[in-house]
Amino acid sequence: MxxxxxxxxxxxxxxxxxxxxxxxxxxxxxxxxxxxxxxxxxxxxxxxxxxxxxxxxxxxxxxxxxxxxxxxxxxxxxxxxxxxxxxxxxxxxxxxxxxxxxxxxxxxxxxxxxxxxxxxxxxxxMDGLPVVVHPSNPIKGLTVEQVRRIYTGQITNWREVGGPNLKIVKISRDTNSGTYETFETMVMQSERIAADAEYVGSNGAVRQSVQTTPAAIGYAGLGFVDDTVKALEINGIYPDRATVSSGRYPIARxxxxxxxxxxxxxxxxxxxxxxxxxxxxxxxxxxxxxxxxxxxx
Amino acid sequence: MGDVNLRQSRLMQRRASRRRRLAAFAGEGLLFLVTAASALVILFIFYYICRDALPFFRLRGFKEFFTGRQWYPSREPASFGALPMFFGTGLVTLGAMIVAGPMGVAAAVCLSDILPFGVRQAVKPIIEVLAAIPSVAYGFFALVVFAPLLQERGGMILSVGALLVGLPLATLLALVLGDALAMRLPHGPRAAGRLGLTALLVLGAWAGLGVLAARLSAVEISSGRNALNVSIILGIMAIPTVVSVSEDALFAVGRELREASYGLGATRAETVVKVVIPAARSGILAALLLGAMRAVGETMVVWMASGNAAHIPEPWYNLLAPVRTLTATIAGDMGEADHVTGSARYHVLFAMALCLLTFCFICNLVSEWAMRRSKAKLG
CATH class of the missing domain: 3.40.190.10 (Periplasmic binding protein-like II)
Incomplete structure (x- = not known):
């Protein structure tokens, strides 16, 4: 060939x-x-x-x-x-x-x-998926379990995970994307994302939506996360090059x-x-x- | 010799006329071809959409698509309930028409009957410029400017918007209702009764609006990407269509009817409300339908700013929840849903397109019928 x-x-x-x-x-x-x-x-x-x-x-x-x-x-x-x-x-x-x-x-x-x-x-x-929130959100980190429960709609208020009394706005990539696929397999496992989650068409749009919405949570490729949004520690590990490539950050592949x-x-x-x-x-x-x-x- | 000359000239004449006829024929033929081609294109679009939509119904049947609420096209097993999308399209269109209807018709009345001719000539093109702004610009505005604004000052925007739309509408309704009620009074106190009733109704309507506005100003919006956002933006996008078409209809009512009305002693307001608008009713209906079609078919704005959550909000009229429309679903899911990956996922988009096309086709027919009716009625 x-x-x-x-x-x-x-x-x-x-x-x-x-x-x-x-x-x-x-x-x-x-x-x-x-x-x-x-x-x-x-x-x-x-x-x-x-x-x-x-x-x-x-x-x-x-x-x-x-x-x-x-x-x-x-x-x-x-x-x-x-x-x-x-x-x-x-x-x-x-x-x-x-x-x-x-x-x-x-x-x-x-x-x-x-x-x-x-x-x-x-x-x-290696591909890592930081979970991001608005910079004003005092939450420092979540567990994978908590992220899953937020996206399935079992947790609906930031108060339930130690944050302010705000209704959580869930933002997801569209079902077409590989990013969504990763998130679906690594975080959601076999559970459905709640129907009231918002879907946006690109990693940039995730960042745009999260940086303007105080109650938002979203996820995007590592390359799209800058200081306009706040990446969370997942299971106590902050997503960066080192933790993603070593596999310590849990949402990485x-x-x-x-x-x-x-x-x-x-x-x-x-x-x-x-x-x-x-x-x-x-x-x-x-x-x-x-x-x-x-x-x- | 002369005979030959004559014959020759006749021949030439015949030839010339034949040439002329041929040219006319060719011209007509060409025009016919062009017309037929554009009609054919429409037919082909219909045919191809049907061809790709029908396999979906053959694979999955009708029930899930039209009544299912679960939209998980990428899961195993996939579910293709499109009801939330139908609902989202309907909600957003209704919202857009609530914005564009009263404002558009009011602006059209203002243009046709209230503003002096010179001002009208200047203002109408400005309104029509709104139609020339590309929809992605509207979408960008909705996502980057309007959505955060709704989150920060949502309550205030809501109450101001309610007042903007509600005040003229409520006042008009109160006036009409007051008149109608006054007609039932005995003849003697009718004039005084009309004045009192109308004043009472108008004040009541205003008070009601005030309470509503105060309530709305306390509302907090957690996400600005919702049905309200796109309803307002789509409404603004539909306004030029509504204004333009209904202004034409109002203008077409003509001087005769208006002058006859003035001649009978009617005021300008009475003439507009009781004569001009009823006479232009069909035209206004056509304008609203065309505006609604604009809102139904819009894709970019809803894809960018509606939130795209495939669910029916709780309660259903909750404009502050994110929604997903048919157009946004088609645009957003087209990328992955090619022939190769799961055919139902590909064909379902065409099923949606077919529904949209059918809806717009029916709307177009109705508005066409309404416009023809209004023309026929006004001679």
Missing amino acids: LRSPGGDPGMEGAGGVKARLSVLVLAAVGLALCGHGAVAYGQAAGKIVVDGSTTVGPIAKQFAEYYMSKHKDVVISVSESGSGNGAKSLINGVCDVADMSRFMKEGEFKAAVENGVMPVAHVVA PLFMFTNGYPKLGSHLHAFVTLHLTEQGQEIVEDIGFVPVTNYR
């Missing part, structure tokens, strides 16, 4: 790239028209197809942009169809890298092995890229899925607001 950077230089000319690009465009159009994910694309050399989580997607996109600017002969296409679909694509051999904001499930592993695909996980970054087997050393694919280990990779991960796994400085 992929070729090492050194192989067959004759085919790496501009014409080849152009032809491949047009094939890619055709494939994309065809894909859009027939509306099914499983079209055999990504078979051309020097091309990496990435599919999966919307949370990891931004990292993959930035990595792709950076990598393509360094290697003009490589085409990397990144689509975001959700972790589950990323796994599906990898199993069916239609993508090279599956972005996933969760680990592969047992069933997915089984299906992969039956299809002759051996999934290998690469942890590209690794973000994965899965490949079929460990990529051939020196191949483009190998370089791509290890980009997060380089200094540039760390910078990109930090810029997007995730916690890198490396510590250059």
Whole structure:
């Protein structure tokens, strides 16, 4: 599926790239028209197809942009169809890298092995979800249990958790987002968020709503939390780079890229899925607001 | 020779006329094509929305969608109760019409019957500029300025708003009611009775409003992203439509009716309330419907500032609770709900779009009918 950077230089000319690009465009159009994910694309050399989580997607996109600017002969296409679909694509051999904001499930592993695909996980970054409140809120911290009970509607007043006598305004990301997915699995577990919770469309909107609403509670990606809102200690741990990457902060998770087997050393694919280990990779991960796994400085 | 010349010129004439006919035909054809194309586009939109909406009903049936209150499209198993969204759309539209209806019609009356012509020419375009502001700007204002303001000074804003909308409405109602009651009095004390009754009713209405305003000023709003916020903003957005269309209807009543009314000794207020507004009734109804459609179809403002909580507030008329509308749900859920991830989740959005389209289509037909009726009546 992929070729090492050194192989067959004759085919790496501009014409080849152009032809491949047009094939890619055709494939994309065809894909859009027939509306099914499983079209055999990504078979051309020097091309990496990435599919999966919307949370990891931004990292993959930035990595792709950076990598393509360094290697003009490589085409990397990144689509975001959700972790589950990323796994599906990898199993069916239609993508090279599956972005996933969760680990592969047992069933997915089984299906992969039956299809002759051996999934290998690469942890590209850590993701933490600070729970934030208005700066005027005297509360310093909550437990995961308390946060869950607030969002299920069992706790409705800040007084019940030692705060002022104010009705709690719950703010959640929209159900489309990976942020919501993380929160749902790590905090809510299997309980439903109360129907009167407010939903907003972006991490920035969470911050905007919380910083203007004294009674609000919300959650957002680590990169979006600044001093206009107050991040709470959860189970006594304050969310920052150190506590998230060490796993002491409880609402944190690794973000994965899965490949079929460990990529051939020196191949483009190998370089791509290890980009997060380089200094540039760390910078990109930090810029997007995730916690890198490396510590250059 | 002459014969040949004649024949030739006739031939040329025939050719010219044929060319002219051909040109006319081509022109007509082109115009017909353009018209047909725009009609076809509408039909295609209808067809494609239906095509993507029907699979949802085939998968999940009608009952859950129209009567369910649980909206958890991403859970396993998912639930697709859209009743809260229908309710939210209805509540917000009703709120918007409470804001835009009285203000819009009052402004239209003012423009058509009270302000001098020159002022009218200057003021109407200014009101219509409101319609030109992009809705995302309204949404930004609602989220960043208005929502915090509601939280800080909610009570005051509520009472001032109630007075703004309530005062003219209550006064008008009291006047009309006073007149109607006075008609039942015996002829002798009618004039004095009318004066007393009206004064009593107006004062009563004002006192009631005062009490209401005092009550409202004590209200505290915990979150400014709620039905009230978007109702007011949507109302402001609907005002230009209401003003413009109902002003046209009022203007179309014409001088004859007005002058006849003055000729019978009616005052300007009586003429406006008893002659002009009733005569323009259908047109005003059309204006209100068009305004309501504007509010129903608005997406950006509600997505940004309504809170998007998929529930029916307790009690149902609680405008201070966050709500979620059909349009905001479609806009917000479209991202993840592609063909691949769970088809019911994708098709349910089209089912909502179909409901919206049907509603607006019916509204449009009714307002069209009302406008035609008012035109026919006024000749």
